[in-house]
Every structure is written in structure tokens, then in C-alpha cells.
Amino acid sequence: DVKVTQSSxxxxxxxxxxxxxxxxxxxxxxxxxxxxxxxxLGLRLIYxxxxxxxxxxxxxxxxxxxxxxxxxxxxxxxxxxxxxQTSMYLCASSPAGRGTQxxxxxxxxTVL
Amino acid sequence: QQQVKQSPQSLxxxxxxxxxxxxxxxxxxxxxxxxxxxxxxxxxALLIAIRPDVSEKKEGxxxxxxxxxxxxxxxxxxxxxxxxxATYFCAAxxxxxxxxxxxxxxxxxxxxx
Numbered sequence: 001d002v003k004v005t006q007s008s009x010x011x012x013x014x015x016x017x018x019x020x021x022x023x024x025x026x027x028x029x030x031x032x033x034x035x036x037x038x039x040x041l042g043l044r045l046i047y048x049x050x051x052x053x054x055x056x057x058x059x060x061x062x063x064x065x066x067x068x069x070x071x072x073x074x075x076x077x078x079x080x081x082x083x084x085q086t087s088m089y090l091c092a093s094s095p096a097g098r099g100t101q102x103x104x105x106x107x108x109x110t111v112l
Numbered sequence: 113q114q115q116v117k118q119s120p121q122s123l124x125x126x127x128x129x130x131x132x133x134x135x136x137x138x139x140x141x142x143x144x145x146x147x148x149x150x151x152x153x154x155x156x157a158l159l160i161a162i163r164p165d166v167s168e169k170k171e172g173x174x175x176x177x178x179x180x181x182x183x184x185x186x187x188x189x190x191x192x193x194x195x196x197x198a199t200y201f202c203a204a205x206x207x208x209x210x211x212x213x214x215x216x217x218x219x220x221x222x223x224x225x
Contacts, residue, residue, distance in 0.1 A: 004155070035215075040121065042201060043156070043215040058212075090155055100146070101213060103155030 004104035023091030032074035118216025135202035142204035
């Protein structure tokens with residue numbers, strides 16, 4: 001069964017803290033994605049990666065960075081968290097060749 | 113820049129009724145149009161998808177209608193059930209780069225028993 005796991009379901013951080021969100025997939029997928037989900041705005045792509053050590057900016061990369069050192073793991077980093085980064089963060093993976101994206105359960109991040 | 117516009121934002125339907133959610137897009141390079149379903153506390157999951165060379169696709173109670181000339185597509189849920197209550201997202205995929213999806217704003221569907 002397809003599985004994408006995210007390190008935390010809920011996270012509370014303070015303004016200015018460095019935040020790491022981890023995502024792991026067990027499907028040997030080449031592509032991995034980070035989205036944020038906000039009411040009325042849908043899912044917006046932050047960063048994506050087609051291969052280990054490769055990354056591409058999505059639609060809203062400002063304030064975020066990513067790391068992909070291993071094929072199965074894709075990390076989202078908030079260098080200095082701000083209150084406007086309070087959101088639901090979703091990770092997804094897909095096989096190469098534009099296949100279906102499979103999502104993790106999400107991490108609800110609150111920045112105080 | 114919202115390239116996929118989805119409506120309505122919320123929808124309330126009685127059990128047994130038809131739920132209709134609409135999406136419109138601008139980018140003619142989109143070549144694949146999936147719908148995702150998301151239950152509370154879960155990530156979105158693929159529900160049904162269509163390619164632009166087909167005008168309709170049906171899977172059980174779920175049907176996608178696609179109008180290429182109008183650049184619109186819609187999801188119809190026949191005989192809606194309380195278990196269909198969820199958030200629905202339409203999406204569109206660019207031919208390039210590989211696998212990138214643009215999502216609509218989402219529709220919260222509530223089906224009353």
C-alpha cells in the first residue's frame with residue numbers, strides 16, 4: 001500500500017524559530033512535492049523535487065527552503081518562522097512520468 | 113495567480129441529490145485534469161481524472177464532464193451520500209515540468225441525511 005508519512009501532525013512554534021518538516025515515502029517515487037493548504041486558496045505548491053539533491057521552486061517559495069538528500073525523504077525548512085506561515089502543510093510524491101500524486105496526512109503548523 | 117478557478121466554495125446537498133462542482137482554467141498547456149477528495153484529518157486522495165481528448169468519464173456515482181472549447185470541467189456526484197461529505201479539489205497538470213499540478217480553491221461538500 002502506498003504510504004507518505006509526515007513527521008508531525010501538529011506543531012506549534014514561535015516567531016523566528018527554524019522549523020523542519022519531514023516527509024518520507026516508501027514507494028520509490030522520483031518526484032516529491034510540498035504544498036500549503038489554506039481555506040479559500042486551495043493547495044499551493046511551495047517546492048518540488050524530481051530527484052535526489054534536485055529542487056525546483058513552486059508558486060510560493062518565499063520564506064521556505066527544501067532538502068532532498070535521499071530519494072525517500074524530502075524536508076521543508078522555514079528558516080525564520082513567521083505568523084503568516086501558520087498553515088496546513090502537505091507532502092506528496094509521484095512516480096516519474098507525470099503519475100498520480102499521493103499525499104501524506106499533513107502537518108498543521110501554528111506560529112505564535 | 114490562480115490558474116484554476118473552482119466554484120462553489122461550499123455546497124450543501126440532501127442525501128440522494130446531485131452535487132455539482134465546477135472548475136475553469138486558462139492554460140491550454142494543461143493535459144490532465146484530476147479531482148481529489150479530502151476527508152478531515154487526511155491528505156487529499158485521487159478520486160477520478162480525465163484527459164482533454166475525452167468529454168466525459170464516469171466511475172460509479174462520480175462523473176467528470178469536460179468542455180475543451182470553454183476550458184471548463186465539472187464533477188458530478190450522483191445519489192450523493194453523507195459519506196461523500198468532504199472537501200473536493202479540482203486540479204490541472206502542466207505537460208512540463210513533470211507532474212506539477214495546479215489546484216483549485218476547493219469545495220466543502222456537506223450531504224445531509
